[in-house]
Amino acid sequence: MKAVGYIQQQAGLGVEGLIDLELPVPVPGPKDILVRVQAIAINPRDIKMRGSQRASAESPRVLGWDAAGIVEAVGSEVTGFAKGDHVLYAGNMLKPGANAEFHLVDARIAGQVPKGLSFADAASLPLATLTAWGMLFDRLGLPRSGGQGRNLLILGGAGGVATMAIQLARQFTDVTVIASASRPESQAWIRKMGAHHVISHQDDIAAQIKSQKLGPVHWIFSMNTTPASFTAMAAVAAPYGKIGFIDEPEGLDVNLLKPKSLSLHAEAVFTKPIFETDDIGQQRCVLEDVAQKIADGTLQSPVNAHFGTINAENLRRAHQAIESGTSIGKVVLEGF
Incomplete structure (x- = not known):
């Protein structure tokens, strides 16, 4: 599968460290859903973690904790999701990120995308x-x-x-x-x-x-x-x-x-998935409630910039926009 990540652990790694990758499609565990990623959004968290975690040519690190896509497969213990469902989620920063064609996420922290909401708008919401x-x-x-x-x-x-x-x-x-x-x-x-x-x-x-x-x-x-x-x-x-x-x-x-x-x-959004807190399912409820209000126009989408398809070149530009400190709203990328 296509992905964007880095292969060198280096404090202060510049955007040039982000490269296009070819990686194996992951296999879902019992609580996971496998998502074909359609859109992602960029966050300051991506910038802070770029180069900070262990990575090598043999074990690249993929970032990205805002995504929306289509369910391709579900784990044996998953309920409430089926192949073909449209979902949005932030994920878990201790696991591989969503800047990839396929991505695994704990089903308990994902929400259904309501009808009428685009993948780009959905991806801008979770984190x-x-x-x-x-x-x-x-x-x-x-x-x-x-x-x-x-x-x-x-x-x-x-x-x-x-x-x-x-x-x-x-x-x-x-x-x-x-x-x-x-x-x-x-x-x-x-x-x-x-x-x-x-x-x-x-x-x-x-x-x-x-x-x-x-x-x-x-x-x-x-x-x-x-x-x-x-x-x-x-x-x-x-x-x-x-x-x-x-x-x-x-x-x-x-x-x-x-x-x-x-x-x-x-407040840290990843507390629930990292520690599997008793209220881990709250994330699904909140995401679905807010996504529905975006879809029906009660709330406004935070998207303010669309940087094109998901590849290393565009992701570098998106990282630079966030690093500038002048970006407004959310920056999204869509499609591979």
């Missing part, structure tokens, strides 16, 4: 949707169908996860959504996604919250957490507020949390 959902409702505990008069601040609002977080907060809660972006085009994007208020994270966050009378903030969801932004978060947070992050921040002064009894929360 961003599941991360946003997990942070908003499982970690931060936003109230479903409630929260009037309370504020959510989303820092770094134009990427894939933030795009979905804004929409999910608007769709499933009554909280006021404040989101940050630094450029006119990214600010326009987050307004389109439904943010009530927009600030710039390149300017003084606390000063903007104060001048626009948007505080105190009850929940904060950070995409890129620095010591400076963390200080600002602690300053604008309400007493007993909650701060969530999805990156790997360093040098944070956690003592800033104590005066207001703030709590700090991490």
Whole structure:
């Protein structure tokens, strides 16, 4: 089968390390479905893992944790899926990724693609949707169908996860959504996604919250957490507020949390499949619910760029777009 991956383990491996490969078609285990991949999306996780895991010419490493495709075969213990079903999923970062013609995924974390939703739109949803959902409702505990008069601040609002977080907060809660972006085009994007208020994270966050009378903030969801932004978060947070992050921040002064009894929360979409948690099946439920709302127009697709077919050349360009730090929404590739 065709695939794109790398064959050298090297910290900071550049995009030139991504190459076209020919690999054997994998065989599903008891809980797996074998998917003929139709579309993929690119995430910052791909960039962080490029070159970081063991790889060689004999054992290439394939990345990719956003995919949609057609079920080709199912494992002996799989229920709810059959050959020909259209599915979407994020997968498991400890296993081979989905930048390949055929891919194995644990059936418990895959969802059915609803009629009317393209493979490209479906592939753009899993990682961003599941991360946003997990942070908003499982970690931060936003109230479903409630929260009037309370504020959510989303820092770094134009990427894939933030795009979905804004929409999910608007769709499933009554909280006021404040989101940050630094450029006119990214600010326009987050307004389109439904943010009530927009600030710039390149300017003084606390000063903007104060001048626009948007505080105190009850929940904060950070995409890129620095010591400076963390200080600002602690300053604008309400007493007993909650701060969530999805990156790997360093040098944070956690003592800033104590005066207001703030709590700090991490979210990783791969916790469920890696540790096979009791709630592993939640991913299917969330994906199918959100995908249906995208299909019927209740929510907007996060796709903002289509980079063509799935091959090394196009995947290199997609990685570069994410690495630039200026991409908006999700980048997808489709077909081999």
